[in-house]
Amino acid sequence: MTSAKKYFSLMKTSMQASLSYRFNFFINTIAGIVFITALFYIWKAIYAQRTELGGMSWEDMKTYLLVVFITNMLLTWYSETAISRRVIDGSVSMDLLKPLDFQKARFSETIGTSIIEGGICALVAASWATVFADVNLPPNLLASGLFLVSLALSVLIKFGIIYLAGLVCFYTSSVLGVAWARAAITNLFSGALVPLTLFPDWLETITRWLPFQGIVFIPASIYMERMSGLDALWNIGIQFIWVIVLWLAGKAVWRWSVRQVTIHGG
């Protein structure tokens, strides 16, 4: 129906715009490094007492943290608040004047930013891995390939979640509150703070039914080949289903919210 070119242009433009926000990236990178370094030392202290925890060695944990870092750096705070700010400052009604699908437009912009973030992230992750040395690469090519697919899906799931969180701002003006709550929930249930295998059983079961595991835990497990072969494909399938479900949920919530806006006059 609508041509893809306009969305591609939006993506390019957002890549361009995000490059002009060097300072933003700098802050985001610093925040990412601080977060991961804090986790690094906490886990280091924990592993000082033991060689293994829930089947993960200290080596494994370091590798896991690297993936946490990568997924955290892709699609940051910046993209997230970009959507909520739009909702809050009322430029949504300006968006409604353009022949664009709101969700696809925001998606294109977010992906544009993520591509730039991805480039920077790769550099930083590589140097971080060098500094803290002996982080393992995925054991083989297949695992690397599956990991990249899973990582891409992780970004899409994250988009689905922040898009929904952004739309919540139609009902509250607390951008930071929403973003903070979203980040806290994501960090907990995605396995960014603690690998899901270390959760008590009941909690692990819950996380298995939520989309967040697809953000960190699944790509990390594939990277470390704790999921491989059919198991890996199965989990990638789960990620994929969540991408679709979240996209459709976003579409429905948007349709509902925009009806409120156009009725009550934002």
Add this chain to the structure above:
Amino acid sequence: MSMIETFSLNKTFRQAIKDPGLKGSIKHFFTQQYRDKTAVNGIDLKIEEGESVAYVGPNGAGKSTTIKMLSGILVPTSGTLRVNGLVPHEDRIRHAKQIGVVFGQRTQLWWDLPVRESFSLLKDIYEIPDPLYKKNMDRFNDLLGLHEFSDLPARKISLGQRMRADLAAALLHNPPLVFLDEPTIGLDIAVKSRIREFVKNINQKEGSTILLTTHDLEDIKDICRRLVIIDKGRIIYDGTLEKITDAFAQERTLHFQVREPVSSISGIIANLPGVTADQVNELSFSVKFNRFQYSAGEIASKIITSADVIDFRIDEPSIDQIIRKLYNGELILQEEQPSEAIRS
């Protein structure tokens, strides 16, 4: 088929009722009381292709609300509307392609992007073919002087520059229908006249239909042949500007300066019923009359024969004054043929 057709269009907003102060806020937190505010109340409007219509009225009359409904970003509470064959809020994306909208208070440009890049992004968003894009860019550059600031991001340009850029952005895809909500607000005279020229050009050369709201009556004089006045959400006048000035600008004032004090002006005009005089000082006075009753020549010759006149000039009420009186309820418009009603 008309370009715009609305039938008893209504928009009622729900506004929160809150008593003042913290107490009021706490009460509102628990009770959540609202009142209905009818912003647009039964508007019937028909605008044909190629028309240029000024939509005016006092603050809060419901002008912006109407435009928002016509552009599809507000859903009417009741009534029907059809814009170039579409119901705007139901067919939003398709409708968006056929209209160009400028809200003077808001920008549609990308805040962080150089203005030029905003344009080239719009080119893709509206799927504007290359030759048309080039042609329009050249023309807009000429008419609006965009090159002066096109490499700056929107957040760094002045209000007047932003308005020019916004106009160009809204018209880049040659929309057959253009809504302009206060496009000259806060601009200096030079920029205003530039924008008026531009809008006139779009209307006359491209045949775009224009609906414009403004508080600047010069805009109307320059651009629009038809005037729709709205007050408290209702249309109180729909017709030409001349008709309204004919109807109301019947009062003329002649100001005289004389060499020697005149003994009695009222004596001079005594045999002219309906004419009133006003002594300004010893050597100057003014005379008011109805121009449908007397010609200015009649009055002037009467006075010149009785006083040694050095100088005189004639004043007619400005449209500003007329419309201000209308808003204030000092003039009441009859629905049909206002000029006839007043004259008889």
